[in-house]
Amino acid sequence: MQTIKNYVEENRKRFLDELFELLRFPSVSADPKYKGEVLKTADFVAEKLKEAGAENVEVCATEGYPIVYGEKIIDSSLPTVLVYGHYDVQPPDPLELWHTPPFEPTLRDGKIYARGACDDKGQFYMHVKAFELMMNTNTLPCNIKFMIEGEEEVGSDNLGKFVTANKERLKADVVLISDTSMISMENPSLETGLRGLAYMEVEVQGPNRDLHSGVYGGAVANPATILCQMIASLHDENNHITIPGFYDGVIELSAEERKALNDAPFNLDDYKKDLSVDEVWGEKGYSTIERTGIRPTLEVNGIWGGYTGPGAKTVLPAKANAKISMRLVPGQDWKAISELFKNHFESIAPKSVKVSVVAHHGGTPYVTPTDSLAFKAAYKAIEEAFGKQPVPTRGGGSIPIVALFEQELGIKTVLMGFGLDSDNLHSPNEKYDVFNYYKGIETIPLFHKYFAEMSK
Amino acid sequence: MQTIKNYVEENRKRFLDELFELLRFPSVSADPKYKGEVLKTADFVAEKLKEAGAENVEVCATEGYPIVYGEKIIDSSLPTVLVYGHYDVQPPDPLELWHTPPFEPTLRDGKIYARGACDDKGQFYMHVKAFELMMNTNTLPCNIKFMIEGEEEVGSDNLGKFVTANKERLKADVVLISDTSMISMENPSLETGLRGLAYMEVEVQGPNRDLHSGVYGGAVANPATILCQMIASLHDENNHITIPGFYDGVIELSAEERKALNDAPFNLDDYKKDLSVDEVWGEKGYSTIERTGIRPTLEVNGIWGGYTGPGAKTVLPAKANAKISMRLVPGQDWKAISELFKNHFESIAPKSVKVSVVAHHGGTPYVTPTDSLAFKAAYKAIEEAFGKQPVPTRGGGSIPIVALFEQELGIKTVLMGFGLDSDNLHSPNEKYDVFNYYKGIETIPLFHKYFAEMSK
Numbered sequence: 088m089q090t091i092k093n094y095v096e097e098n099r100k101r102f103l104d105e106l107f108e109l110l111r112f113p114s115v116s117a118d119p120k121y122k123g124e125v126l127k128t129a130d131f132v133a134e135k136l137k138e139a140g141a142e143n144v145e146v147c148a149t150e151g152y153p154i155v156y157g158e159k160i161i162d163s164s165l166p167t168v169l170v171y172g173h174y175d176v177q178p179p180d181p182l183e184l185w186h187t188p189p190f191e192p193t194l195r196d197g198k199i200y201a202r203g204a205c206d207d208k209g210q211f212y213m214h215v216k217a218f219e220l221m222m223n224t225n226t227l228p229c230n231i232k233f234m235i236e237g238e239e240e241v242g243s244d245n246l247g248k249f250v251t252a253n254k255e256r257l258k259a260d261v262v263l264i265s266d267t268s269m270i271s272m273e274n275p276s277l278e279t280g281l282r283g284l285a286y287m288e289v290e291v292q293g294p295n296r297d298l299h300s301g302v303y304g305g306a307v308a309n310p311a312t313i314l315c316q317m318i319a320s321l322h323d324e325n326n327h328i329t330i331p332g333f334y335d336g337v338i339e340l341s342a343e344e345r346k347a348l349n350d351a352p353f354n355l356d357d358y359k360k361d362l363s364v365d366e367v368w369g370e371k372g373y374s375t376i377e378r379t380g381i382r383p384t385l386e387v388n389g390i391w392g393g394y395t396g397p398g399a400k401t402v403l404p405a406k407a408n409a410k411i412s413m414r415l416v417p418g419q420d421w422k423a424i425s426e427l428f429k430n431h432f433e434s435i436a437p438k439s440v441k442v443s444v445v446a447h448h449g450g451t452p453y454v455t456p457t458d459s460l461a462f463k464a465a466y467k468a469i470e471e472a473f474g475k476q477p478v479p480t481r482g483g484g485s486i487p488i489v490a491l492f493e494q495e496l497g498i499k500t501v502l503m504g505f506g507l508d509s510d511n512l513h514s515p516n517e518k519y520d521v522f523n524y525y526k527g528i529e530t531i532p533l534f535h536k537y538f539a540e541m542s543k
Numbered sequence: 544m545q546t547i548k549n550y551v552e553e554n555r556k557r558f559l560d561e562l563f564e565l566l567r568f569p570s571v572s573a574d575p576k577y578k579g580e581v582l583k584t585a586d587f588v589a590e591k592l593k594e595a596g597a598e599n600v601e602v603c604a605t606e607g608y609p610i611v612y613g614e615k616i617i618d619s620s621l622p623t624v625l626v627y628g629h630y631d632v633q634p635p636d637p638l639e640l641w642h643t644p645p646f647e648p649t650l651r652d653g654k655i656y657a658r659g660a661c662d663d664k665g666q667f668y669m670h671v672k673a674f675e676l677m678m679n680t681n682t683l684p685c686n687i688k689f690m691i692e693g694e695e696e697v698g699s700d701n702l703g704k705f706v707t708a709n710k711e712r713l714k715a716d717v718v719l720i721s722d723t724s725m726i727s728m729e730n731p732s733l734e735t736g737l738r739g740l741a742y743m744e745v746e747v748q749g750p751n752r753d754l755h756s757g758v759y760g761g762a763v764a765n766p767a768t769i770l771c772q773m774i775a776s777l778h779d780e781n782n783h784i785t786i787p788g789f790y791d792g793v794i795e796l797s798a799e800e801r802k803a804l805n806d807a808p809f810n811l812d813d814y815k816k817d818l819s820v821d822e823v824w825g826e827k828g829y830s831t832i833e834r835t836g837i838r839p840t841l842e843v844n845g846i847w848g849g850y851t852g853p854g855a856k857t858v859l860p861a862k863a864n865a866k867i868s869m870r871l872v873p874g875q876d877w878k879a880i881s882e883l884f885k886n887h888f889e890s891i892a893p894k895s896v897k898v899s900v901v902a903h904h905g906g907t908p909y910v911t912p913t914d915s916l917a918f919k920a921a922y923k924a925i926e927e928a929f930g931k932q933p934v935p936t937r938g939g940g941s942i943p944i945v946a947l948f949e950q951e952l953g954i955k956t957v958l959m960g961f962g963l964d965s966d967n968l969h970s971p972n973e974k975y976d977v978f979n980y981y982k983g984i985e986t987i988p989l990f991h992k993y994f995a996e997m998s999k
Contacts, residue, residue, distance in 0.1 A: 117854030178856055184752070241854050268758070282757060286855045295819035296640070297970040301738060301940030302724070304870050305840030306831045308824035311865075312774065312843045319775035322768070363751035368764035368895040375762045384761030387768045388858050389849035394866060398573030398697050399742045399903040400634055401868055401941075402844050402969050409767075410850060412857055414760050439824040447855040484757030485857075513858050514753040 088471065091529050094220045102216050102528065103199075103521065105135065109174075109208050110192040110201040116152060116175035116241045125237055128174045129153045132215075132235050139215050140222035141233060149245035152237030156256070159222070160230045166542040167230035168535060169259035169498070170218075171488065172211020172266065173239035176203035177513045184515035197521050204519035205510040210265040211235055213505070213524060217531035226532060228539035232259055236488075239266075242286070242448025243488050250488075250495045260542065261461040262492045263534065265527060267482050267504030268512075272522060274352045275469050276478040277462070278502040282383070283415030283452035284485040285425045289432060290408045291317070292441040297393075298403040308439030311392040311407040317435055317442075318409060321385055325371035328385050328413075330431045336418040340381055348381065349374055351478050361509060380481030384414045410447075414483065421449030421487075450487025453500070460541045461501045468533035469503070472526060484512075503534065544927065547985050550676045558672050558984065559655075559977065561591065565630075565664050566648040566657040572608060572631035572697045581693055584630045585609045588671075588691050595671050596678035597689060605701035608693030612712070615678070616686045622998040623686035624991060625715035625954070626674075627944065628667020628722065629695030632659035633969045640971035653977050660975035661966040666721040667691055669961070669980060673987035682988060684995035688715055692944075695722075698742070698904025699944045706944075706951045716998065717917040718948045719990065721983060723938050723960030728978060730808045731925050732934040733918070734958040738839070739871030739908035740941040741881045745888060746864045747773070748897040753849075754859040764895030767848040767863040773891055773898075774865060777841055781827035784841050784869075786887045792874040796837055804837065805830055807934050817965060836937030840870045866903075870939065877905030877943075906943025909956070916997045917957045924989035925959070928982060940968075959990065 095102070114128040115121040129146050132155045137144045141157030152175065160167075179189035179202045187193040192201035199209065214233070221227035234257065236246045250257060270276045293310035294303070323329050340348070353376055359367060369378040378384070392407025394400035413428065415421055425446040436442035455462055457479060469477045482502065489500045505527040511517045551558070570584040571577040585602050588611045593600045597613030608631065616623075635645035635658045643649040648657035655665065670689070677683035690713065692702045706713060726732045749766035750759070779785050796804070809832055815823060825834040834840070848863025850856035869884065871877055881902040892898035911918055913935060925933040938958065945956045961983040967973045 117856060118852060177858075178850065178852060178854075180850070180852065181753070240856075284757070284857070286857070288855075293820065296967060296972070297637070298818070299940065299964075299968040299970065300840075300842045300844055300868060301740070301835075301870055301938075302964050302968065303818075303835065304842045304868075304939065305838055306823055306825045306834040307818060307820060308822075309842050311846045312778070315771040315774040315843065315846070316778075318768065318771040322772075362754075362759075362763060364749065364763060364895060365897075366764075366894040367762055368893075369762045378762040379757075379759065382761055384756075386756045386760045386765050386859055387771065387849065387863075388756060388856060389851045389860070390767050390771070390863065391847045391851040393843065393845035394634065394636070395845045395847040395864075396574060396634055396636065399744075399866065399868070400573060400696075400844060400969065401740070401742070402633075403842055404845070407843075407846065408851075410855065412756060412855070414757055437822075437824075439820060439822040482757075483760060484755060508755075508758050511752060512755040512758065513856065514755070516752070 090224050090226065091220065091532050094224055095525055095528055106209060106212050106524065107192045109212055110203055111190055113190045114175050114237065115178050116238050117178050125152050125175060129155050129237055132174050135215055136233055139219035147249065149249055151245045154246060154249050155235040156233065158232040159227065161227060165229045166539055167232060167259040168538065169232045169234060169257060169262045170214045171262055171264045172214065172235045173207045173237065174235050175237040175240050177240050181515060186516055198518040199521060200516055200518045202517050204517050205506040206512045206517065207239065207266045209519040209524055210505060210527065213265060213527035214531055217528050220528065221532050221535065228536050232257065244448065246488055247491055250491060254496060257496055259496065259498055261498055261538065262500040264486065264500055264502055265504050266486055267484065267502045268506035268508050268510065269504060270352055270478060270480065271507065274478060275473040275475055276480045277465055277469060278482040278504060279457055279479045280454040280481045281452060281489060281502065282483055282485050283419060283421050284412060284450040284487060285415060285421045285428065286412040286447040286449065287425065287428055288408065288410050288445050288447055290406055290443045292406045294405055297405050300401045300403040303403050307403060308437065309403050310440055311404055313437060313440050314392065314407040314409060317432065318387060320435060326369055328383065330427055332427050333424065337383060337416055338418040345377065348376055348481060351376060351480055379483035381416055383416050383419060386412055388412050414485065415452050417452045417454055419452060421451055425449055450485045451490035453489040455502060456499060459499050461499060461538060464538035464541055465501045465503045465534050467537045468530050471533055472530040546680050546682065547676065547988055550680055551981055551984055562665060562668050562980065563648045565668055566659055567646055569646045570631050570693065571634050572694050573634050581608050581631060585611050585693055588630050591671055592689055595675035603705065605705055607701045610702060610705050611691040612689065614688040615683065617683060621685045622995055623688060623715040624994065625688045625690060625713060625718045626670045627718055627720045628670065628691045629663045629693065630691050631693040631696050633696050637971060642972055654974040655977060656972055656974045658973050660973050661962040662968045662973065663695065663722045665975040665980055666961060666983065669721060669983035670987055672984050676984065677988050677991065684992050688713065700904065702944055703947050706947060710952060713952055715952065715954060717954055717994065718956040720942065720956055720958055721960050722942055723940065723958045724962035724964050724966065725960060726808055726934060726936065727963065730934060731929040731931055732936045733921055733925060734938040734960060735913055735935045736910040736937045737908060737945060737958065738939055738941050739875060739877050740868060740906040740943060741871060741877045741884065742868040742903040742905065743881065743884055744864065744866050744901050744903055746862055746899045748862045750861055753861050756857045756859040759859050763859060764893065765859050766896055767860055769893060769896050770848065770863040770865060773888065774843060776891060782825055784839065786883055788883050789880065793839060793872055794874040801833065804832055804937060807832060807936055835939035837872055839872050839875060842868055844868050870941065871908050873908045873910055875908060877907055881905055906941045907946035909945040911958060912955060915955050917955060917994060920994035920997055921957045921959045921990055923993045924986050927989055928986040
């Protein structure tokens with residue numbers, strides 16, 4: 088532990104400078120206009136892996152953005168850890184809400200503000216630096232492989248193909264990912280599960296052109312009004328989702344499991360205060376922790392139609408659109424749910440409009456076995472680094488690829504995240520604590536150490 | 544009539560060229576970025592009034608866009624006609640749907656395509672040319688005054704003040720407006736009423752920032768979802784508007800009046816075909832003509848919230864907004880209705896969000912007395928010009944200023960419109976038939992002739 092602390096201490100400034108360099112690339116995978124920058128980011132990551140001591144580093148082309156691979160095989164008889172992360176980020180908008188530009192990382196009260204600071208550049212780069220540390224202090228106790236992709240924020244479509252086509256190269260004993268969060272730095276936690284995702288886009292088409300709302304208003308279906316009515320019908324008065332069959336197969340937790348979950352440190356008043364809301368919202372019969380952790384949800388991620396400029400335009404719009412995504416839990420298949428949604432949404436459309444539904448992408452829910460070696464190693468590493476036992480939690484987010492690793496590579500994943508829910512992931516002013524960054528770099532070598540020891 | 548026809552024939556080309564010049568000004572009053580162009584348009588209109596023979600022409604400054612005034616007083620003992628029109632236009636977007644640029648007027652199969660071609664540049668300019676005609680053929684039978692404003696599309700806020708402050712200058716016996724439409728050129732019609740308007744903008748504020756829909760989804764109210772639920776609740780299953788008190792005071796028409804209205808030529812199949820809709824929509828118990836003519840309505844003119852860019856962003860938006868306007872009928876006061884809407888909308892907001900409502904502008908419904916001299920003169924003029932008696936109709940649109948003329952100047956308005964409902968007012972590819980343009984220039988002098996004669 089002292090060796091680790093010393094190395095981190097000696098390289099504090101450089102570790103931060105390098106992360107800032109990485110954060111300056113606007114690697115937004117959702118928006119084609121950033122394509123050149125996303126590609127440059129991949130090259131930068133490859134370069135840094137080489138500098139840290141990785142071999143066989145390759146920027147692997149895909150039909151979309153490339154996957155950066157690198158490895159260090161010290162002894163084929165030793166266990167192998169496959170580190171996964173992603174160098175792409177969410178779109179930065181709404182830009183006007185950022186206090187400092189999203190791609191000019193800024194340090195304020197010990198926090199790094201930038202798009203991707205936490206999700207996931209700041210977190211995967213800890214692994215690159217922890218790897219450098221183990222190499223330069225001759226403490227790498229096992230083989231290590233890196234797979235850093237550039238399409239996580241848009242569904243990881245090509246990573247699936249890549250994994251399937253590279254099973255031999257990716258052969259490992261466990262997947263290690265830092266792309267999730269802890270309850271707080273005082274209350275370190277370790278995620279035991281992730282929700283799945285089904286992301287849809289809908290369009291309601293009314294008349295063949297925008298109409299004058301005075302001349303036609305009241306006599307022709309308004310697609311914006313109809314879209315609102317259709318979306319409103321997707322939740323009932325208890326905020327249950329009304330899509331027939333949506334909850335079929337959902338695995339309910341036992342009273343004990345639910346109690347354990349609700350025992351995690353959580354203060355509803357602080358939660359509401361942090362968000363400036365007077366009341367929380369959600370499915371009747373479940374706590375806030377359960378609503379985000381073990382229950383499926385349906386959210387409108389975006390809606391638009393008609394005139395949205397300044398002033399008043401008396402138009403009856405020709406069409407209205409919405410992006411709607413569902414978070415799924417164990418027992419739900421994202422492809423089946425996407426199909427259920429499409430059929431239901433089309434079935435509730437009145438004859439006065441035409442509705443089309445497309446599925447953007449999805450992901451399968453995942454649960455990490457708490458009795459696995461890897462989970463125990465992560466648990467021990469955090470306990471030593473933080474001087475406190477981590478609380479097991481259920482994450483609300485989704486990392487679609489996790490289920491695929493198990494399916495294609497037959498190995499489990501450990502979710503050792505160092506972010507905080509308050510890090511504004513996917514929001515303006517995304518941040519990552521410098522403390523968490525260094526703490527992560529200290530914790531990761533301990534994971535490798537204990538995983539290697541326990542595997543003996 | 545022959546004199547008129549000859550003059551129009553001799554000046555066909557110039558009349559059209561001048562209108563094209565006027566249409567090239569992007570005089571969008573709703574969007575500040577067009578300010579310079581709107582001002583230039585006012586100067587152009589003033590110049591053309593002078594050329595036509597108007598005196599005391601003035602570009603009258605207001606707190607907003609100027610009002611162009613001009614007059615020709617030939618004999619104070621003769622009746623005076625006050626011509627009203629507006630030189631501002633609706634925003635052109637969505638631009639991508641225009642076949643030719645909105646501010647580059649284009650002639651296709653006898654139609655002029657341009658923003659403002661019909662609403663209202665093409666229509667008010669007919670009066671300028673008809674005035675020129677009467678001046679140059681020494682046939683002006685009465686005094687004439689022009690008042691052309693630049694804020695009709697944004698609520699005519701400053702015109703009201705101008706009228707109140709200029710009662711003497713605007714003294715007249717009737718207001719003549721061409722800013723409405725006919726059933727068709729084969730079925731000329733004359734509007735006997737207009738709907739009022741109350742235009743609102745609402746904002747639903749959820750959390751204080753955009754959130755990750757995985758981390759918070761299901762536990763925090765989604766303002767886009769809530770906005771949809773609130774908007775959906777504004778109509779019941781019969782498409783009646785649910786705002787308490789909304790229909791109070793609405794003047795129901797007698798069975799005879801409704802029959803007369805429904806006797807107007809109207810083909811539902813053609814109507815649906817023109818709009819490419821399989822079914823019409825609207826308030827149960829009323830025909831399409833009644834729904835747009837004599838019933839109040841509520842339309843979503845625009846809605847936006849969350850991520851609306853390409854691809855998928857898993858965000859739970861901080862807020863969602865909508866522009867919602869109501870068309871009103873005689874018996875409804877727009878200020879009272881705006882207040883009703885505000886109170887109701889705020890009252891149905893769940894505690895999990897904050898709602899704010901602002902009223903953009905409004906207008907009072909209006910009915911033209913069919914037994915007035917002016918209406919009879921318009922009726923006779925159309926009958927002679929078209930060789931067919933016009934059908935009395937109720938217009939669905941609103942010209943807020945009409946009620947104000949009666950209140951402030953104590954005079955009635957005649958709505959002698961030459962547009963067609965299919966002219967795409969407020970929509971992409973707005974158009975105006977060249978035939979209508981010339982026909983209007985021929986009809987207007989006849990109105991002045993008969994109005995002067997009947998006033999003797």
